[in-house]
Amino acid sequence: MIDKLEFFIALARERHFGRAAEELGITQPTLSAAIKQLEDQLGVMLVQRGSRFQGLTAEGQRVLEWARRIVGDARTMREEMRAARRGLAGRVRIAAIPTALAMVPELTTPFREKHPDVTFSVVSCTSLEVLALLENFEIDIGITYLDNEPLGRVATVPLYAERYQLITAAGNRFSDRRQVTWAEVAELPLCLLTPDMQNRRIINRHLEEAGARAHPTLESNSMILLFSHIRTGKWASIMPLNLAEVLGFSEPIRAIPIVEPDASHSVGVVAVEREPHTPMVSALLYQARLVAEALARA
Structure with missing residues (x-):
């Protein structure tokens, strides 16, 4: 039954018989037959069927929880025995x-x-x-x-605790300051992570708490791309202190603590x-x- 539960987990993840079968390295008819056999063994319908996958039934959602637990236990057992050997x-x-x-x-x-x-x-x-x-x-x-x-x-x-700094080029606005407020940072042409990133949601919230809003002129899900724009001297960003320390910013790039509030996560x-x-x-x-x-x- 373990293999059928693994098939079921893959189907629930992909929400598509074809993609799940491809991920598992089996044919779609083999996957469909395995799910039907699992339903027969358990005596309940697991999948809402139509011309295509339409989701899990209420029983299917409950079985998914059990499947993850059982498959996880089986994998743990196998790994523990393998680790004991070598x-x-x-x-x-x-x-x-x-x-x-x-x-x-x-x-x-x-x-x-x-x-x-x-x-x-x-x-x-x-x-x-x-x-x-x-x-x-x-x-x-x-x-x-x-x-x-x-x-x-x-x-x-x-x-660690993530704290935030204004990263900007020397000669830019606020670059000679020892610290800067969230409200002041909002006035700059910022390049920030995209809104689907939790870091961006954190930044948005702290700006709102300061009575300001983010108006980024560039968004990306790549930190490397943000760094490359900062180095042009024409952009600024808000980045965690620990990240700035690891990158070892030097002239002409400045890292300035942001306060009011001195936020950490x-x-x-x-x-x-x-x-x-x-x-x-x-x-x-x-x-x-x-x-x-x-x-x-x-």
């Missing part, structure tokens, strides 16, 4: 919000030193996508905001809330705690 090995899948990407090496580098048979796949995505990827077993851990928008049922390890590692975790996830969470302690001492 230690941690395989690919670690991580999804991180763009503003946290610069911190990923703090986690991956010492982890691989301890576990040399591990490789990594790291993708940048929105905070909502991080949670969706976790729920669908497509990543092992995520790195995202912990205290701003609902996370659901996840295990968390706080890493917690960023950390998230994983599916389950006991036990897979050996890989357990080791990653332990390493995240070590990183958090090191950052706190720095």
Whole structure:
């Protein structure tokens, strides 16, 4: 039954028989037959059918919750036995919000030193996508905001507090200031992350709290593109302090603290809330705690 539950999870994720079958590496008739067999075994309809996939039934939604739990337990058992035989090995899948990407090496580098048979796949995505990827077993851990928008049922390890700075070129407005207010920053030609990014929603909220609104002249989901525009000397942006420190801004780029309010938001590692975790996830969470302690001492 485990394989059929995995097929069902893929169908619920893709919401399309053809795409789910392609992802699973099977034919669409094979997938349809497996879902029908699962329905027969459970005695309920799981999928609303028509000329195309129309969603899950109420029973299907409940079975999906059980399927994720059962498949997760089965994968944990297999990984635990594999780790007992030859230690941690395989690919670690991580999804991180763009503003946290610069911190990923703090986690991956010492982890691989301890576990040399591990490789990594790291993708940048929105905070909502991080949670969706976790729920669908497509990543092992995520790195995202912990205290701003609902996370659901996840295990968390706080890493650091994100604070915000005006990043601008020397000679631009406010570049000679020791600090600047959110209301003043709103007057500048800003390049910011796109509205689907939680960082942008945080920035919008703090600007609104200061009685201002963001009027960006450029939006992108790429931090590299934002940096490249700042370096022209014609643009400014709002970026986390830790990101500015990692990039090592020097002349002619200035990083100026933003106050009124002096805002901060917690960023950390998230994983599916389950006991036990897979050996890989357990080791990653332990390493995240070590990183958090090191950052706190720095």
